[in-house]
Amino acid sequence: MSEEFRIFVINPGSTSTKVALFDGDTAAFTKTIRHSDAELAGFPNITSQYEFREKIILGMLEENGIEPASIDAVVGRGGLLYPLKGGTYSVNQLMKEHLHRGVLGEHASNLGGLIASAIAEDIGAPAFIVDPVVVDEMEDIARLSGHPLLPRKSIFHALNQKACARVAAEELGKQYRDINLIVAHMGGGISLGAHKKGRVVDVNNALNGDGPFTPERSGGLPVGDLVKLCFSGKYTEKEVLKMIKGKGGLVAYMGTNDVREVMSLIEKGDKQAELTLRAMCYQISKEIGLLAAVLEGDVDAIVLSGGVAFSDFVIREIRRKVEWIARVIVVPGEAEMSALAGGASRVLKGEEAAREYVGLGK
DSSP states (O other): OOOOOOEEEEOOOOEEEEEEEEEEEEEEEEEEEEEOHHHHHTSSSSSSHHHHHHHHHHHHHHHHHHOGGGOSSEEEEOOSSOOSSEEEEEEEEHHHHHHHHHTOOOOOTTTHHHHHHHHHHHHHEEEESSOTBBOOOOOHHHHOOOSSSOOOOOOOHHHHHHHHHHHHHHHHSSOGOOOOEEHHHHHESSEEEEEEEEEEEEEOOOSSOOOOOOBOOSSOOOOOOHHHHSSSSSSSSHHHHHHHBTHHHHHHHSSSSOOHHHHHHHHHHHHHHHEEEEEHHHHHHHHHHHHHHHTTTTEEEEEEEEEGGOOHHHHHHHHHHHTSSOEEEEEEOOOOOHHHHHHHHHTTTTTOOOOEEEESSS
């Protein structure tokens, strides 16, 4: 029997902090701590909240009779660091400095490594982050966009994509590092990655306008028309950026980012709702076809994940268009907490080595 470790997981959001205690693969305790606007109003920025949130977490552990000294490792959701390869990273001093500074921007996930490190130092345990959104394993040929001032960037749901890829590999009876997969994470944002022998060699920028349109993002738009829109004088820069992220996709067409609401309209006979949702599935399927070409047709499976993967309509539409490429495996929802615990567990078990963050390296 393999050794089991007790791992404490911290996943900060803008107004909440999710925590979980894993004994081996089992979540023995989970809780979502809510933070009111009044509580957060006094902090000048997100990273200044980390001591406040740490104190609440430690109090929660005490209230629930969880002895901090019993924890073997603390792992936090990775933030906006400089690009790095996928894997589990030890939280070192340089990482903490970069998370504090917000070198690539402010985001609640920046708190993950900071809080994990603070708690881990108190109990003498290691602190890790796992597969942050800035994981960059793209091949050089995939970085060229068509103009050197606008290189393609790797920003995607790395944590959930790699976790679901490992689930698919297990279902196939193979190792993730030995197979080729196309993984689609379908949530408010949608990212599709070509996983080649354990590396995501090509992926759309799921944050700022690339790939298929999504429940709330525009995806790739006709570039010339977008430029004209920007210089029309009708919209500010902020308004255009909101069209791309936040008010694009299903929100722009249907006024909602909830696929369930769109499905309700479809069931009532709304033809525009059906056309719009089918178009989203159409664009996802096209992106899968593009990535099949990236992998030169050598695809072991196509993995569909994220909250939208709970929709039978969406799965049916995509499956019909892409199943000729490879077997379709559906892993609905997101498994961020177990994925974070799994990354730390693999290091503690010696299955992989913890990586060191070096700033600008990949």
